[in-house]
Amino acid sequence: MKRFIVFNDRNEALLEIELSGAGISPSFPIRETQRIGFAVEDPELGDSFGVAIGDRPLSDELSHRLRREIQWEISPCLDGANGVTPITLRNTSDGSILARANALVEPSKLSLQAYQLMFEAITRISIELLLDLVAKSRLSLGSARQASSQVNARAISARLELGRIRRFWRGFSRILSQVLDSPVTRMDPRIAVRRLRPAERAGPQILRRLATSGRPAKMAVREGLLLALPTVAATTDTHENRVIVGFISLLQQRVLRSRSVAEHEHQALRARLDSHAGSDPDLHKFVVKRESPRLSKLLETIELTDRLAAEMSRAIRHFGIVALQHPQRSFLADLDTSVFRSHPTYARIAMSIRRFLTQTAMVVEQGDDESAKGIETLYEQWVFFETCAALRAAGLSCVSHRSLFEPISRNRFSVDLDRNAAVVFEASDGRRVSVRYEPTILPREAARGIDSLYRGNARTPWTPDIVLELLEPRTGPLDYHLVYAAVIDAKYTQRHNLDHKLDDVSRYQEIRSVATGKQIVRQVWVAAPVDAMIMPRDETVLWSADGDVGADASDVILGVVGIDPATPEETAATLKSLMLGILNHAHHFAVYNSVSTEM
Secondary structure (H helix, E strand, C coil), X not given: CCEEEEEECCCCEEEEEECCCCCCCCEEEEECCCCEEEEEECCCCCCCEEXXXXXXXXXHHHEEXXXXXXXXXXXXXXXXXXXEEEEEEEECCCXXXXXXXXXEEECCHHHHHHHHHHHHHHHHHHHHHHHHHCCHHHHCCCCHHXXXXXXXXXXXXXXXXXXXXXXHHHHHHHHHHHHHHCCCCEEEEEEEEEECCCCCCCCHHHHHHHHHHCCCHHHHHHHCCEEEEEEEEEECCCHHHHHHHHHHHHHHHHHHHHHHHHHHHHHHHHHHHHHHHCCCHHHHHHXXXXXXXXXXXXXXXXXXXXXXXXXXXXXXXXXXCCCCCCCHHHHHHHCCCHHHHHCHHHHHHHHHHHHHHHHCCEEEEECCCCCCCCHHHHHHHHHHHHHHHHHHHCCCEEEEEECCEEEEECCEEEECCCCCCEEEEECCCCCEEEEEECCCECCHHHHXXXXXXXXXXXXXXXXXXXXXXXXXXXXXXXXXXXXXXXEEEECCCCHHHHHHHHHHHHHHHXXXXXXXXXXCEEEEEEEECCCCEEEECCCCCEECCCCCEECCCCXXXXXXXXXXXXXXXXXXXXHHHHHHHHHHHHHXXXXXXHHHHHC
16 A cells, blocks of 8 residues: 655654545644655555655655655754645546645744744735835825924834824823813704793794784793703814714724734634644644734734724713714824914823824735745745845835835725735936846747736746846937846755756746747845845856846856845845845946847
8 A cells, every 4th residue: 555654863763654546634743843754665666756845845856766665754844834734645647646644743943933024024025115116295184384394204003003192192082071071062043842931032933923823922931932042152163073073983994904904814714723623633623723922912902993993982072962974184284274273182182192193194904914925925025025125225216116016095094915016216327227026937929018027938937036127228218228137036945955956947037028039037046044045056257235137248247145034234235135135237238239239
């Protein structure tokens, strides 16, 4: 009977699966740092197998055929794994899956730290990019004059905003209670249905109405007739109170938005837990253990938002004013009244509202699910955002994007890095750099008219992690042509694997320009979390910190760039040097190309 075996460094079997096609996926607990190997017992002559950890196939160099089995040598193949990590055995002849297993991986402290550092960096850089893209006038909450002098065009994450609203409301509600104890009112004329009081003078309209019915005013008083009489009464429906109610309503909308997001994540998490309830007990226990802290955190968020929203609703009801949608842009101007300037309590309210509005102009929402993405995927996205940050550090400005920021409301955006997303930067000399995330590089005929790059004529597309396209201006303001491209493929791997990884990605130098049909990728890099360095494979190619590249303009450069989340300063300096070098070499290549064309 053929069996797929997972074993540890003591040659003890951790798991055995019969290759009977039953479709079961057993699980086993393991630490990220533990080394494991694999074997297939009793293979038939000519059988060909492949093992993959998640989406990453194990190297064929690890496998060897013995008399009665095929083995993959013990290796640290779970490096970077986190949580439920699928392991698959495939028939490499037809691609069919012969066996599945789930490694329940407890990550190391270093991996957890790296994950947190990358997540925080992505949040910070995405906010910086968005602030580059959105003009200050677009963020202004007041008039143009007030915007330039008072509004601080700053962005915060949705999670931070909720905490900030909570702290703000704690102090604001104390001042608000003083307003509610003695609100500013105005005398409002209205009609009251009541009896005339003795000696009360009735107006001409009432007298005419009584005379028509044949009853003089004295008789109306004696008989206690109910009459619609004009009167005045105090009302809290003033301009100032409407502004306060509108502001509370704005806060409440933001709180309810946070509740909606937390509720959605909570439901998705509950569904994930329920889906494992009837499966492997070890798998269910592992998922519950990992997800329980996050589940509790989401429940706390929901309870907090419910409490805040209820307190805000009570405050609005106390004013007795319908909470109409108040124009957000007019808040600061509407605070400029004599009551908000001179009334002691209302002046404090106005100061608090003004301070809150001028400190927050934009909110960036980003998924807070820190276990939703594998560390390899997060590393790829982190390298993308760090590359963007390096271009900003090199002096380029962010001018446009595609499929990265989605507007939710006027000053609220969500961030989600989808495949084929791109951010465009502009240099002082007019050149542009388009940074593309996982672009689908199609064959030429399929790419014609929809993309600038293509790969040969094979049917299978390529998806490098990051492609930088360098564009030079031509005649019109939006007329650019592609002159150079570079590829960065992010690999969350150890140093001893880098040469093999570079061999894998070297094929990307075959990517061509749709416009010219010529090879356009002149640099291919593997980014890995190793010591900070820029190491071209060709040792004669030198690379300075300022981006001076000791290579011929026509050279194709392959190499490794070491960038580690644990060393943010070294990462920033290394990537800035890499970007400057790419820009410099691209300029020399464009000049070389133009001279060659003229000749």
